[in-house]
Amino acid sequence: MKKIRISGVPEHFNLPWHLAIDDGAFEDRGIELLWCDVPEGTGKMCQLLRDDQTDIAVILTEGIVKDIVAGNQAKIIQKFVDSPLYWGVHVNAGSSFKTLQDLKGTTAAISRYGSGSHLMAYINANEQGWNTSDLKFEVVNNINGAVDALANGSADYFMWEHFMTKPLVDQGIFRRISDCPTPWPCFVIAASDTAIKKHSNLIKHILEVINIYTLDFKYIPSIDRMVSNRYGLETNDVKEWLSITRWSQENISPVIIKNVQQQLFALNILDKILPYDEVVTNL
Structure with a gap:
């Protein structure tokens, strides 16, 4: 069993990961996926990637793009949530x-x-x-x-x-x-360059599994009550959230990455704009 470390916020968007872990879906592929909740959010996860304390992060698009431009040796490997936050x-x-x-x-x-x-x-x-x-x-x-x-x-x-x-x-x-x-898809999956180099095939399996779970997530019976109970949210609020949220099973496009960088550059948050393949990789 190969161990892969993954980090994400303890929020409703990431429930598909926990369902897949609980079902043993990653173990079926020979992977022990070690989930770490990061309530501090994207800034902290960027640091975890930099410090080799996580292999993968489910992270806000604008945050990881900013940090990759600033020197974080990581890449976006897939879009996770296609809708805005x-x-x-x-x-x-x-x-x-x-x-x-x-x-x-x-x-x-x-x-x-x-x-x-x-x-x-x-x-x-x-x-x-x-x-x-x-x-x-x-x-x-x-x-x-x-x-x-x-x-x-x-x-x-x-x-x-x-x-x-x-x-x-x-x-x-x-x-x-x-x-x-957000004026762009809100969450992506990113991995450190080290993890991509060492565990490319395992990460492909991880993406295959989570994509199965996100594809059907909205159609799980009583999913609104499950989210409500787990995250302390009102059921009607969960129903509204489900209605406006779209998960993705594809990588993020060059047009979106260009848009994110251009907007952050215009706000003086970035000091340069990187080519697409220095921010995103296709496994």
């Missing part, structure tokens, strides 16, 4: 902020620099016509840190996935004032 823009429920324009010049809570919460703050600011060089950030590590930061005033707003954050909205801890969808 809906980033809710959240404030403390008791704050005076009512609209996005109220947040101009305030401080964004982010899990870490290079994370989706960091990069999407730039996308949101650009869409609002703000000067992105004026953005201010407070590193909070994870969603619990964001709750504390918004409560004590060290940060003013926090961008995180709409549905995972909704229980905090329902409980009256956060108030969501808007959504900001």
Whole structure:
């Protein structure tokens, strides 16, 4: 049995991986897939790839593209979720902020620099016509840190996935004032160059297995209740999330990679644009 390490956020998007692991689908291929939950998100997973602490990461598209351009020796090996991620823009429920324009010049809570919460703050600011060089950030590590930061005033707003954050909205801890969808497919699967070189055939098997599970995921009987129970979400919210989410079984296209890089370059997040084959590989 060959061991392969994989990392991802402990969120509903990744349930197909856990179902496949629980079913022994990877073991049937001679692979012990060692899943590691990373609540800190994409910035942390980029570091895990750099430090050879994970072989594969299920990671936000913009985050891994930024880090590969910055020197991370890794490649995107497949698109995972084809639909956008809906980033809710959240404030403390008791704050005076009512609209996005109220947040101009305030401080964004982010899990870490290079994370989706960091990069999407730039996308949101650009869409609002703000000067992105004026953005201010407070590193909070994870969603619990964001709750504390918004409560004590060290940060003013926090961008995180709409549905995972909704229980905090329902409980009256956060108030969501808007959504900001990603202008590209939200999740990809990336692997370190070392893992690709050493385990290319095993990784192909891993992709074959997960693609079987994502293809049929929406059609599993009572999948809405399964997601609801596992992630503490309301069933109606899960149904809405399922209706707008599309998993992919294909690699990401050159057009999308070019678009991501061009937008991040225009925001001064990237200092150069790489050719497609330096960001993506086909196994």
